[in-house]
Amino acid sequence: MKISLQIKRKILLLSILVFSFTTAFSQFDDLKFGTDSTLDVVTWNIEHFPKNGETTINFVAELMIAIDADVFAIQEVVAEQDLQQLVELMPDWDYAYAYNQYAALSFVYNTDSISDVDFFEIYTNKSREFPRSPFVMEFTFRAQQFMVINNHLKCCGDQELDMNDDWDEEKRRFDACVLLDSYIESNYPDSKVIITGDLNDVLSDDFDDNVFEIFIANDNDYLATDLDIAYGDESDWSYPSWPSHLDHLIISNELIDEYMSPGSITQTIKPDEYFEGGFSEYDNNVTDHRPVGIRIKTENHVGVPETVTEQKINIYPNPVENKTTIWFYGALVFSKLEIFDAHGKIKLQQFVGKNTDKIDLNLGDFDGGVYFVKLTSDEGNIVVSKIIVK
Secondary structure, three states: OHHHHHHHHHHHHHHHHHHHHHHHHHHOHHHOOOOOOEEEEEEEEEEEEOOOHHHHHHHHHHHHHHHOOOEEEEEEEOOHHHHHHHHHOOOOEEEEEEOOOOOEEEEEEEOOOOEEEEEEEOOOOOOOOOOOOOEEEEEEEOOEEEEEEEEEOOOOOOOOOOOOOOOOHHHHHHHHHHHHHHHHHHHOOOOOEEEEEEOOOOOOOOHHHOOOHHHHOOOOOEEEOOHHHHOOOHHHOOEOOOOEOOEEEEEEHHHHHHHOOOOOEEEEOOHHHHOOOHHHHHHHHOOOOOOEEEEEEOOOOOOOOOOOOOOOEEEEOOOEOOEEEEEEOOOOOEEEEEEEEOOOOEEEEEEOOOOOOEEEEEOOOOOOEEEEEEEEEOOOOEEEEEEEEO
């Protein structure tokens, strides 16, 4: 009788656990972000993981499985054994961990879609710029090579960039970005690179105080794909308790054409909306940051060919609030202008008259964010540039 009773108790306990996990997964069913046809990378600061012990570990596992990205670049993991316990709840997933006294950078990735992985830290001797050394993941996705650089830059500051003070928090973040650019240009000039993480500053600062100037101004080499979020409604920002948008995704130019394809997107994922207690419950049991994800369609669907010409165009002012002008330089004669939003949707299309060397545009009705200008000649030559609407 005692044995039978013990068995019944074990069966009851197992049933409760299965029911709890099934209920939790169904709770987050609609949170799915990843797709079978895209590379999906998510950055997520999981705040001193696990901030509420096993409750946090279970929730993060459930949320990651529901979000269904290929790669999670995560920040603030306290101990490797907690990360190992997390991945044990996630079949077909693995992790990489880079110890740091200020809470570690880590990756969690899907072994079904990601292969040929390699992990290493860079700038380990640059603690002023990087309190946590950038953690690099190289991998193969659908026979293509990619590289993700996971970062957690210095926090805090007064929102003013003091270029004369090396220990100014904004200056430290600025210098970190310069070093990241230098590393990519020296080691991966033709690679598909994603810079991501909790970068602890906003993209929308004026250039005099913008720590990301080297990425934003250098639009031939980089695109901050969450610029439209940064300039958009605060309800979509990644750090609601401030509120501010601190978690970013910056891609190298080798990925921009693919990012313009229909099916590519960057968005803030909002797990807090799936908790009965809202953000407060999410904050208490998971983290104070929302994940931000990028979905990249790895085929070109918007007609931006590999033979984009070297002809230059100039857009001024850029960023723009209302009116701007596009000037053409070179031998090509353009016949059509199109403007796409960050999701590849056409927002404006017009024909260009012969002997035209400039176009005046009024973008006052456009929502704030990043857009792509595409100019096409009668011969099919194409020039693409980026424009930012405040």
